[in-house]
Amino acid sequence: MSEIDMAVIKPEMMKPYIWLETSDGSIQQVEQEIAMYCPLICQEIIQKGMGSSKNCAICLPQRVSPATLSLILDYCHFHQVPGRSNKERKSYDEKFIRMDTKRLCELTSAADSLQLKPLVDLTSRALARIIEGKSPEEIREIFHLPDDLTEEEKLEPLKNTTDDPRIRLLNRLYAKKRKELKERERLKNVEAEEEHVDERSVDDLLSFINGNDGDPKGVKTSKNKKKNRRKKEQQQKNSSLKEASEVNKEVNGQNIRHQSAEADRIAETSNSHTEDVFAHREFDDGDIDDGIDPALKEKIDREVEDFARRLNSDWPERMQELLSSGQERKTILFTPNGNSFLRRNA
């Protein structure tokens, strides 16, 4: 707190204790020096003269519960003592944030509402560490978050800012996948309509129920058809997965040895939750085949399929491995001139 602020405090306000009211209505007495480490409380005391008695207790924000207030005051108590070394503070902070995720979230929220920036930074870093290296599914599970991203959002194309043929192919792949999704959706709707509309007369239905003249296997047949269709789809899916994990070959003279999150999207069915790596740009699905000579279209399709096959599907795992290895990882790499090594301290 600055000297100017201190000068504003009247002698009668300089009390060793102040009163704070938490979100549940409970009031507690706290050492003024400690509480004033929080900018919000400091403002209330200096500007409004609040907290001097139980009757005019400082009302803390909604997000500050008695439990989190207790934690915050512990933090303030340690940090407001002058003369502590950085090493001591660091050590204290590390121990302080060892708590479950739920409490850490509550603490972050409370610290933010009290404008206690150092604590917000500390807890934010701790939460970031929890998130690091985890898949979107794991993150959703930890923080109870909804899985509300659409398939469209997961298949966004990349703006082709470079002339990289791989990006063009990826965009084609995405567009193709989106088209398939739309087609599937359309078929589903048509199927649903077909199921609902039954144009048979009551007499026909009765005779069918009684087993007269009707084909009792009628429904069963359609079921079997569906089963067969599903089997076929499953086989196709498996074969495409196999293709996607095949070893890479040359694409436009470049050996794509790396793996791709996109390949997962290509290979897996539309309900897979994969990393969203590319930016949304104006990319018309019609780009794929509208006004294209059938022979050329076939060639492009083959090229796209080939590209999908060449991309391996374990890139996210490798990326995760690289990211999680963090600071300890040292890699050695050839430079393009081929005669020297570079050391990277990643």
Next chain:
Amino acid sequence: MSSSKEAAAEERNWLDLPRDVLCTIFQKLGATEILTRAQGVCSVWRAISKEPLLWRTIDMRNLGDIGLDFHLLAMCHRAIDYSSGHLLHINVEYFGTDDLLHHITHSTSNLRSLRLACCYQISDEGLCEIAEKLPQLEELDISISNLTKDPLEAIGQCCPHLKTLKFNMEGYRRPHIECDEEAFAIAETMPGLHHLQLFGNKLTNEGLLAILDGCPLLESLDLRQCFNVNLAGSLGKRCAEQIKELRLPCDPTDDYPFEAEIDYGSLDEDYPSGISDIDFLSDDDYDYYEFSGGSDFSEYDDDHPDYYDHF
């Protein structure tokens, strides 16, 4: 009933964090984590990951795996798009291209710092072309590249606010090459420079003198692995007087992130007759050149025994 309330509260906890707090958390995650993980979690996180202020700094480090270049390049393009002109600092390792530079300068004209490490696909022409679109640039770091003096000249002429330059190469003694072109380019076009790192540069005393004359505001100078510089005598004295923080050619390289002092081939390869440049050095020079102990400042040490206390 109470249990469902608790469950709802538990779910609410995280999503109820204010947007600016979530932004703080995302900033601590870093660009790659946001683009490969956080963005795919839910719509709220997705929206936050597109927050332009989150992308004022883009730090895209390749952890040494060439295979990831294409993906990092794609992610970097996306991050630049998200920044919507708010981009101030960018760090690119290994995967930088001329196209990427164009995308950066097309997106913002307020870039303050640019770091390009091991970006062999970036050409002189590419960097020269974008130089005039970086009027606010204060810090440029080009480490291990194929670039020459040309982009340095262009940057010097177009970036009047440039205060920090790192133009680092691989340090090696053999083959013995001398080149002052970069040093002269810096001296002629960057008078406002405060900090200069020329790790492994081939400049000679002449180039160093030009820098000291041309950059009067220079506070720190890193000449580690600049084996053609001999700081004995008056030049060393001048460096000590003019530069607050000086790193000498043979100083430790522990804090340098790349491999230091690489010899390309043995002496016999460079000098088939078995005679090397060391054979042609005088006794005084030999002392400096061969042994990296403390003879660099021999003349100066006698007068000022506490010289090294400055550093």
